Amino acid sequence: MSTPDLILHAGAIHTMLAEEAPATSLAIEGDTIVAVGDRDSIDALRGASTEVTDLGSAVLTPGMVDGHIHPVMGIAMTAGVDLSNVCDLDGFMAALQAAPVVDGWIRGWGLDPNTFGTRPVTNEPIHRAVGTDIPVAIVMFDAHALLASDAALAAAGVTGPRGFAGNSEIVCDDNGRPTGHLLEMEAMTIVQAIMPPDAPGARRRRLRELFESMAAVGITSGNAMDFEDDSAELMASLDSDDELAIRVRFAPFCFPGFGRDMLEHIVEQQKLGGRRWQVDGVKFMIDGTIDGGTAWLEEADTHGESTAPFWPEPAEYRAAVSFLASHGVPTVTHAIGDAGIRYALATLESAGPSRSGAHHRIEHIETLPDDLVGEFARIGVVASMQPTHCTHYTRADQSDNWSQRLGPQRAGRAWRTRDIRDTGATLALGSDWPIAPFDPRAIMADARLRRRAGHHDESPIVPEQALTARMALEGYTSHAAAAEGVLGRAGVLAPGARADIAAFAVDPLVAPPDEVADTPVVATVMGGSFTHRLEM
Template sequence: MTTSTGGDLAIVGARLRTLTGENETATALLIRDGRIAALGGDAEIRAAAETAGIEVRDLAGATVTPGLFDSHTHPHWAADVTAGVDLGGLGTIAEIREALAAEHARLPEGAWLRGWNLEYEPFEETGMRGDVLADAAPGRPVALVCYDLHTGLGTAPALAAAGIDGAREFDDASEIVVDADGTPTGELREPTAYQILFDAAPAPSHEVERDGLRDMFRRLAAAGLTGGAIMDGKDRTVELLAELEERGELDHRVTVHHWHAVGDTDEDVARVIAAKDRAGRLWDTGAIKLFSDGVIDTGTAWLHTVDACGDGRVPFWPSWERYAEVVRAYHDAGMLIATHAVGDYAVSRVLDVYATLPERPGVPFHSIEHLEVLADEDVEQLKGSGITASMQPLHMQWRAADHSDNWTVRLGPGRDATGYRVRSVLDAGVGVVLGSDWPVAQYDPRLGMAWARGRHTPGDPSAHVFEPEQRLTGEEALLAYTLWPARARGHEDRGTLAVGSVADLTVWGADPVEATPDELVETPIVLTVLEGRVIHEG
């Protein structure tokens, strides 16, 4: 990783994807004080740079695009969650036990064993139970979280350390799952429940937490990302961002969506609103994240009709009227609201609430996050709503061509075709932005774009294509990571290569629009540039 100082740079010898419809023949650009000062031919820009004593990078045929922005991500959370053992791709309980046993042997006595990326399919016969894993790490607290961050799993020592000894009532739809006799099984549904478990584990030091977030941002830069919307913001997140920027170690442009919990009071809302204008050079905080439902896999998504297990008709909020009150308060305060809505009915009900909000001239409208399944009537309701649809087609990676995956089975026969309808949403005139939901799915935007365009496993042209009619074009996928998220947040100086635009750039080894989805995931990231600073060099 190479980090330059200052914000002046010249790039020549490149193809520029300006996304403005202008300067399409330009091959070079000049950056002064973190902003694009000129676009033109190589000789012109080189001469201007040399006169001003500015470094010139000859990129010999690379393609420059505006910097990529992940519209739904959790880097602060990920820095903590991914500190454990990665259980992704382990398809049986025996494989999971083997991985936990190896980690158990490595850890010192008394340490907690943490794991992430756990999948649901291995537990189809037993149910999500901690006791089926207990012998992998005898006596040691084991705390795991599923890949979607909606379910935790703990063994008996971990549950005991956290004081989890029975069912509890929560303000939201979270649940400590118990047996018939009231004994916890180890399954903890939704964050309010499983956070009790993880809060009991030893916390990292301030320095470890801060440096972990710094290093996480640098990992994102290596994949071409220059910024993102943090969807689980808290006061601690803001404090760390401010400290990193003060230390000159913040290499990411961030919007922090404060996570509003269902149980938050009017006083909590007022406190968040009072701090809404807190910002730095590279970060701001005037945004909110709420949940309307959970996920398909656990039966907590809010659906028009019940799923195959008879679930799916319960919202995350005991009082939907309270959700509407909270949304109105944040709306009136001028904040940008993002609401998680996976189920089709959840999308419809959120749209109902958003439709009651008064206009705010000059202020961008709100988003719905995921829109994972949509009935035709929901697509119709989206028309003219003014919302931004923040979607993640790469979450289709857990689907199976034979319909045997947990998501499809749980949703019910024939309903998988209503999933990830990004083309339908776009054709309905709705603004679309793409993201990863990292660490739910991989943060690499090349994967995100490839799934949106190909709707099959990237790198395998023979792989099954899910709903091919829902594919995006190469240009649309790029726009959904650049210009469209900038516009959705009201930024006129981001998401394009134009004079006056912020010089956040992603430099590719080949044109990401012309590359096939299968080629895209292997396309090198040559440079990642933030405000004219090279924050990654491949």
């Protein structure tokens, strides 16, 4: 063995191997771990040029891998006022009144439909707050709906209902007048397309800062579920200037109406990438959201909605999945409702495994019937889930919009993380940023608590679905790597693995989850280089 470039000493190391031996130190050469052991054995490898860093009592784990993020789409979405803490209409209107008007527009994001209580989601509170002359565009918390003022609708030429290739909708009242509520991307894009664009330099800066913020909480890699607009240019620029603080793996969208030329374009996109980013997958949506009434349920929700797939002809989704899988493209399918999950599972079973090594995935999986729980393990499909969607947007007493739409039985089978894990399936965890915060410490804590970390007064939501501490950590490390088909090269701390490392001030497998959520990340290493270092 040649001389290592970096040696790390710590209080303990969780290698996340199936059989772990006690270790407190590791050695790195280039971007690869070359040895793991005790302090004396690793110190014996040091040479004159070896950097030695003692992290004290910190506990090392593999770097955190977020299973689901929207970085490029997210920097545009979060350019306005943050409404994620608004909980009633008075608070919503006050936030709008205080919001800046930028380039003639008021923009906002993160608005929870529970803000409206039992009232329909319309633009009426916007007009009460700021009048009817200012164009206003508010992205709802799930990013599957937009609330636009009449001025914004008029600027976009929206005067009534329209037809779309997918299951999108311009919601109108009984007189055919738009209410301002635009459901799903095709409808939302009509308004978003006329909004003043962000300057390219500002977008690059915000994306760099986003990745740096992720590195500061232990993230070393993320699965980006889109590859739109200027994604390639932004990533190539950051990568060439050595300003990418995390690795990013992209999956471009595939929408209804995409013909053979677009499918072949997605195959060609798989060749794109750089040192720390790559295109490796494709993102489908078989349905929308329960909160917006656009999920695909086997029985209608209590509003009589969520009865149709996002693809009006689901067989076209199945054909597109089959084509791309046969060309070695790992597929990702957003499926939230029980009918959508069932159809996606059947589609992936018929398509067979991807030849790329990465596994097909289903994202979100919000309400899951008993007979489908074991299908993920049987078929070999990854379950990719976001625990904070449950803990942030639903309530144990089922008084929230999501639960009210589903009713007690279907709400009682919410986010069945533990049931899926217990079948032996691969379970990757993530945030879906900017839909929810990206801090893995809080997400892992919520996965164990089934309530928001730090909110001791809250009752757990379907508490039998709580993960153990190790299961939660595996969801961000070894299971995340297995989902990508790179377990061994990533997701563990062992010789030959990438030197992607998170150092926690407390042991995430021993400390209480509320404490884990608040513990400092002492350092983050990606590819053998520090991307974050806490000033002590």
